[in-house]
Amino acid sequence: xxxxxxxxxxxxxxxxxxxxxxGGPLNAPITLASALVxxxxxxxxxxxxxxxxxxxxxxxxxxxxxxxAFASGIAATTALFDLVPGNAAVVAPRHAYYGTIxxxxxxxxxxxxELRLVDIDDTQQVINACQGAALVWIESPTNPALEIADIAAxxxxxxxxxxxxxxxxxxxxxxxxxPLEQGADFVVHSASKLLSGxxxxxxxxxxxxxxxxxxxxxxxxxxxxxxxxxxxxxxATRGMRTLHVRLDRAEENARELHRRLSASSRVxxxxxPGFGTIIxxxxxxxxxxxxxxxxxxxxxxxxxxxxxVESTWxxxxxxxxxxxxxxxxxxxxxxxxxxxxxxWTDVENALAAFS
Numbered sequence: 001x002x003x004x005x006x007x008x009x010x011x012x013x014x015x016x017x018x019x020x021x022x023g024g025p026l027n028a029p030i031t032l033a034s035a036l037v038x039x040x041x042x043x044x045x046x047x048x049x050x051x052x053x054x055x056x057x058x059x060x061x062x063x064x065x066x067x068x069a070f071a072s073g074i075a076a077t078t079a080l081f082d083l084v085p086g087n088a089a090v091v092a093p094r095h096a097y098y099g100t101i102x103x104x105x106x107x108x109x110x111x112x113x114e115l116r117l118v119d120i121d122d123t124q125q126v127i128n129a130c131q132g133a134a135l136v137w138i139e140s141p142t143n144p145a146l147e148i149a150d151i152a153a154x155x156x157x158x159x160x161x162x163x164x165x166x167x168x169x170x171x172x173x174x175x176x177x178x179p180l181e182q183g184a185d186f187v188v189h190s191a192s193k194l195l196s197g198x199x200x201x202x203x204x205x206x207x208x209x210x211x212x213x214x215x216x217x218x219x220x221x222x223x224x225x226x227x228x229x230x231x232x233x234x235x236a237t238r239g240m241r242t243l244h245v246r247l248d249r250a251e252e253n254a255r256e257l258h259r260r261l262s263a264s265s266r267v268x269x270x271x272x273p274g275f276g277t278i279i280x281x282x283x284x285x286x287x288x289x290x291x292x293x294x295x296x297x298x299x300x301x302x303x304x305x306x307x308x309v310e311s312t313w314x315x316x317x318x319x320x321x322x323x324x325x326x327x328x329x330x331x332x333x334x335x336x337x338x339x340x341x342x343x344w345t346d347v348e349n350a351l352a353a354f355s
Contacts, residue, residue: 073190155183
């Protein structure tokens with residue numbers, strides 16, 4: 001619209017659509033093809049697919065950069081880590097998605113990198129660790145501890161020391177946080193979560209505003225074959241059309257549930273960063289009570305997924321790869337868009353039955 005800057009919600013709904021021509025489709029169609037006619041942008045399915053472009057256009061517009069879709073969030077992360085020079089140092093949060101930390105630890109064991117784990121909410125500690133490092137990996141909020149990083153301060157210092165900055169923006173989404181605008185070089189998403197929003201897609205993405213970095217990431221995707229399916233990217237694009245509506249509703253629920261959990265005598269503490277859909281809390285009675293609670297709920301689904309329209313929760317330390325510094329009884333609660341009173345009744349019943 002001439003002379004008017006569109007809001008993120010309007011961008012989510014309207015970008016990435018085909019040109020408006022008589023008789024043409026309103027939505028980008030699914031292109032199921034492994035080979036394309038030569039002469040265009042690509043001629044083989046590993047090089048590109050028109051359905052990817054719609055997803056990448058929407059996410060790129062929301063994040064303020066150029067997006068590349070990947071087969072999964074960890075595939076996107078792997079492509080980015082592959083750009084780190086051999087024996088270089090990588091700074092990462094002590095508390096972060098265990099798939100990410102496990103991959104970094106594996107690379108460190110193989111002497112491919114030097115891994116420096118930090119408390120990401122201690123800005124000075126992170127800045128000190130960045131000296132001589134090739135990359136600082138930021139999660140904010142962290143998974144599952146929900147710690148918040150000062151992205152702008154870290155990015156400003158990192159740029160002075162030549163350290164690249166990558167931010168996992170899965171929990172915040174570009175509607176609550178735009179790392180590229182704060183000085184980050186890369187944004188990474190598990191698009192399986194809030195972006196697609198319906199727990200039916202495995203998909204990842206990297207976004208950057210550097211053409212050189214974009215070309216390097218695109219080459220890693222093509223060489224490694226970490227490409228997404230056409231159906232997955234189409235579903236994720238459809239999911240992003242309603243991201244703002246889903247996020248607003250789930251966030252409203254999360255704030256209220258956090259308030260009630262914090263006031264409960266059966267809860268040790270409840271942590272919520274003030275935005276997003278994730279709550280982390282511990283119950284009186286520790287790991288045994290937390291495990292029984294999450295397994296026996298009626299409305300809230302016991303599952304490791306998050307960011308869907310349905311509420312899910314789990315005790316994170318049930319996973320062997322979770323850092324030992326994560327409390328045994330910590331429950332990660334992904335709040336959905338159900339009626340908040342139904343959710344709270346389910347929480348109360350579980351608390352009363354086992355704590």
